Amino acid sequence: MTLPTLPTNSKRGKLSWTGDSKIKIEWEDGHASLYTLTYLRRACPCARCKQWPKKEADGFPALPEAQARNIQANAVHPVGRYAIQFMWSDGHMTGYYPYEYLRKICPCPECTTKRIPLA
Numbered sequence: 001m002t003l004p005t006l007p008t009n010s011k012r013g014k015l016s017w018t019g020d021s022k023i024k025i026e027w028e029d030g031h032a033s034l035y036t037l038t039y040l041r042r043a044c045p046c047a048r049c050k051q052w053p054k055k056e057a058d059g060f061p062a063l064p065e066a067q068a069r070n071i072q073a074n075a076v077h078p079v080g081r082y083a084i085q086f087m088w089s090d091g092h093m094t095g096y097y098p099y100e101y102l103r104k105i106c107p108c109p110e111c112t113t114k115r116i117p118l119a
Contacts, residue, residue: 004087009078012099021072025102033106041071041088043105046095 006015006023013027018034025033075087083098106112
């Protein structure tokens with residue numbers, strides 16, 4: 001699979017592909033986030049995806065297993081200087097991923113722990 005070119009529209013972080021088809025964002029404060037394409041597809045912030053009737057514990061839509069398994073990014077486009085937009089292999093393309101949102105959903109253990117409310 002050929003990976004699409006990543007936008008360079010952000011001053012908040014530098015985007016790059018890792019060898020295993022993950023997107024890495026090196027943020028201006030030194031933090032690094034690593035996202036799988038499946039994670040990003042499931043985290044789509046568009047109105048349609050946010051309205052899926054079933055949500056999993058992480059708050060993301062519960063995509064059908066067959067759909068979530070082999071999602072690829074056919075293209076990644078800049079949206080101004082504030083976001084990126086994916087053209088997904090399942091035909092979906094309406095979600096804009098603001099850099100602020102991407103930082104908020106960082107899947108690293110440190111950020112995940114900060115998001116989990118203490119009981």
